[in-house]
Amino acid sequence: MNRWFRVIPQITLLWVIYKTGNILAEITHLPVPGNVCGMILLFVLLLAGIIPIAWVEEGADLLLRHLAFFFIPIAVGLMQWVGLFQLSGLQLTLVILIGSSVGILVMGSVSKIFSRSGSANGNQSAKGGI
Amino acid sequence: MNILLILITIMITIGAYSLSRFINKRYPHPLLNVVFLSTAVIIFVFLAAGISFTQYQPGLNIMTFLLGPATVALAIPLYRNRKILSANFIPVVVGIVFGTTANIITTILAAEFLGLNKVMVVSLAPKSVTVPIAVSISKILEGDASLTSVFVIATGILGTFLTPFLLNLFKVTNPLARGIVYGTTAHGQGTAMALAEGSIQGSMSGVAMGLAAIYTSFAAPFLVSHLLI
Numbered sequence: 054m055n056r057w058f059r060v061i062p063q064i065t066l067l068w069v070i071y072k073t074g075n076i077l078a079e080i081t082h083l084p085v086p087g088n089v090c091g092m093i094l095l096f097v098l099l100l101a102g103i104i105p106i107a108w109v110e111e112g113a114d115l116l117l118r119h120l121a122f123f124f125i126p127i128a129v130g131l132m133q134w135v136g137l138f139q140l141s142g143l144q145l146t147l148v149i150l151i152g153s154s155v156g157i158l159v160m161g162s163v164s165k166i167f168s169r170s171g172s173a174n175g176n177q178s179a180k181g182g183i
Numbered sequence: 184m185n186i187l188l189i190l191i192t193i194m195i196t197i198g199a200y201s202l203s204r205f206i207n208k209r210y211p212h213p214l215l216n217v218v219f220l221s222t223a224v225i226i227f228v229f230l231a232a233g234i235s236f237t238q239y240q241p242g243l244n245i246m247t248f249l250l251g252p253a254t255v256a257l258a259i260p261l262y263r264n265r266k267i268l269s270a271n272f273i274p275v276v277v278g279i280v281f282g283t284t285a286n287i288i289t290t291i292l293a294a295e296f297l298g299l300n301k302v303m304v305v306s307l308a309p310k311s312v313t314v315p316i317a318v319s320i321s322k323i324l325e326g327d328a329s330l331t332s333v334f335v336i337a338t339g340i341l342g343t344f345l346t347p348f349l350l351n352l353f354k355v356t357n358p359l360a361r362g363i364v365y366g367t368t369a370h371g372q373g374t375a376m377a378l379a380e381g382s383i384q385g386s387m388s389g390v391a392m393g394l395a396a397i398y399t400s401f402a403a404p405f406l407v408s409h410l411l412i
Contacts, residue, residue: 067252074255084404086319088254089397095258106262113256116249120371121217122200123250124314126243128222128336129196130329132229133236137303137330144297148307149338150345151293153368156286156311157349160278160367164360167274 063112192242306330342369362387
């Protein structure tokens with residue numbers, strides 16, 4: 054399959070950037086996860102033109118399309134916590150609702166200040182996200 | 184630990200994932216979330232077959248091998264939307280910083296007030312960012328990876344109902360602002376909702392989701408260390 058000859062080296066390059074991000078996080082002693090360092094590193098390399106997007110695009114899109122798959126085995130770890138949700142399910146739901154609502158309201162208020170001063174212009178369309 | 188069992192657990196996982204994707208495509212609804220459905224099916228099968236989480240661990244390690252590079256790949260949507268980001272840099276960054284900070288502080292204080300224990304408080308703190316980054320932040324804070332992943336997905340599901348409701352209630356109509364709120368509150372699931380609303384909302388949400396994850400990884404450890412009693 055021709056496609057895999059492109060995708061496998063691309064994913065390997067992403068893996069190398071991920072590992073570099075981990076090493077960077079370790080030597081700088083930043084309290085930031087290695088995967089975030091890797092993501093920032095790739096963004097900077099793309100902006101600087103050191104890595105053209107065509108080198109990673111196809112592999113990245115394949116991984117992002119199935120991103121949810123990688124979460125599933127982690128979530129299965131929940132089977133060790135079965136009693137927890139019967140015990141604290143209501144409190145957990147409340148915490149999530151309260152935290153998210155306050156966040157939404159603060160962001161909504163901030164955006165209203167900006168749109169009144171006219172700095173947020175929405176006429177620039179871009180290609181879809183994820 | 185034998186190879187056959189590892190293969191069986193991997194096949195169960197892939198089977199549950201394919202089934203859930205099929206159901207979700209047929210009946211697209213936030214409650215029929217792929218991760219929630221798959222996880223429920225797998226746990227049900229494991230409990231019925233007497234497979235423990237320890238026996239699942241080797242298969243888990245094989246299947247999550249590509250999660251690191253997949254997380255790094257989140258830079259791609261950020262790069263594709265760099266023009267819309269640089270044109271609105273200040274409102275985007277200010278919105279994300281204030282919103283995320285308020286979200287984390289309220290979450291920690293509410294969790295402590297309701298008497299949840301330390302592991303749960305810490306695992307809840309990064310709940311609004313995408314799973315792989317939330318899990319890494321949770322590990323740094325000595326939280327639990329599986330708890331965090333479930334809180335993140337629950338936040339995504341609740342967020343897809345809560346975000347449009349509150350945005351409409353408070354008459355936030357600017358598509359850029361709506362996109363930022365979707366991505367910052369409900370990560371990937373919010374971005375899917377934002378894309379359904381419009382292309383500006385969708386791309387802004389993708390950008391906000393990436394930036395909120397970066398900001399949270401700096402802010403959450405700081406806020407937790409100052410607010411945890």
